[in-house]
Amino acid sequence: MKFNGYYLDMKSWERIPEEHVKTYVKICEYAGKDFYRRIAKRIAEDIGKNPKREIKLLDIGTAHGMLLYEISRLVEGTYIGIDCTLEFSKYFKKYTKDKARFVAADAYRLPFKENYFDYIVSTGVLHGLRCPDFFFEEIYRVLRYGGKALVVDPTPLKMEVSEAKKILDENELRIFMTYREQNLKFSGSEIPSTFEKEDIEAVLKNFEKNINFSVKKEDCVLTIFIEKHSATQCKGSRNKKDAKELIKEFIEVPEYRKRIEKIIAE
Numbered sequence: 001m002k003f004n005g006y007y008l009d010m011k012s013w014e015r016i017p018e019e020h021v022k023t024y025v026k027i028c029e030y031a032g033k034d035f036y037r038r039i040a041k042r043i044a045e046d047i048g049k050n051p052k053r054e055i056k057l058l059d060i061g062t063a064h065g066m067l068l069y070e071i072s073r074l075v076e077g078t079y080i081g082i083d084c085t086l087e088f089s090k091y092f093k094k095y096t097k098d099k100a101r102f103v104a105a106d107a108y109r110l111p112f113k114e115n116y117f118d119y120i121v122s123t124g125v126l127h128g129l130r131c132p133d134f135f136f137e138e139i140y141r142v143l144r145y146g147g148k149a150l151v152v153d154p155t156p157l158k159m160e161v162s163e164a165k166k167i168l169d170e171n172e173l174r175i176f177m178t179y180r181e182q183n184l185k186f187s188g189s190e191i192p193s194t195f196e197k198e199d200i201e202a203v204l205k206n207f208e209k210n211i212n213f214s215v216k217k218e219d220c221v222l223t224i225f226i227e228k229h230s231a232t233q234c235k236g237s238r239n240k241k242d243a244k245e246l247i248k249e250f251i252e253v254p255e256y257r258k259r260i261e262k263i264i265a266e
Contacts, residue, residue: 021087023172031159040070058117061125065096072099108134124155127194151224154192
């Protein structure tokens with residue numbers, strides 16, 4: 001499988017660096033609201049008007065929580081957002097208006113029991129993952145029988161430089177321009193490159209006896225829909241030895257390494 005994502009600093013792989021959070025939040029507030037509303041509408045349609053019970057919904061890589069707020073306006077339920085960048089928790093309460101809960105967690109090891117969530121959503125996360133198979137394995141594990149998941153990647157945040165100058169300070173503009181130039185260089189677009197459609201289909205075929213899925217890629221954005229079969233048993237589990245080797249190879253931040261190693265050892 002070809003990894004198409006990249007990071008400005010390899011020590012910040014698979015997460016937005018703490019010092020970039022404020023810039024990212026400003027850009028999302030300016031350029032992302034229509035996107036979040038479209039995704040929320042799609043999720044509301046998937047869930048339906050009269051669900052049999054109160055929905056439990058998880059947002060993986062929730063960041064500021066803007067998407068969860070838009071979903072909460074359309075569907076009643078319990079909402080949880082996870083992110084491994086703790087700095088986002090400072091913004092989460094503001095943008096969700098206390099309608100959701102922030103949990104500091106890793107997408108490779110979700111701190112929830114099996115078959116727990118009715119719906120799982122993730123936007124703008126997949127392209128940065130080195131191990132998308134672990135990511136989908138965890139989605140499968142915590143998704144209820146009959147539950148649904150929607151993964152959209154990358155988040156199509158597009159903003160002209162002239163617009164960025166109006167809302168960002170000098171340092172934030174520098175961060176914005178660095179990401180923008182990297183995206184243009186590697187993907188020919190303002191948004192990051194992500195995996196190929198065939199790569200994700202190959203991963204999901206590992207679960208095809210227990211799920212229905214569709215994968216589309218339009219305008220450089222992947223849209224992945226998963227529906228877990230009812231009355232099936234969660235088959236297969238992560239190879240802990242492999243996971244530990246991946247930690248040694250990829251995780252460079254000591255504090256993060258220790259936390260994940262502790263989780264894997266449990």
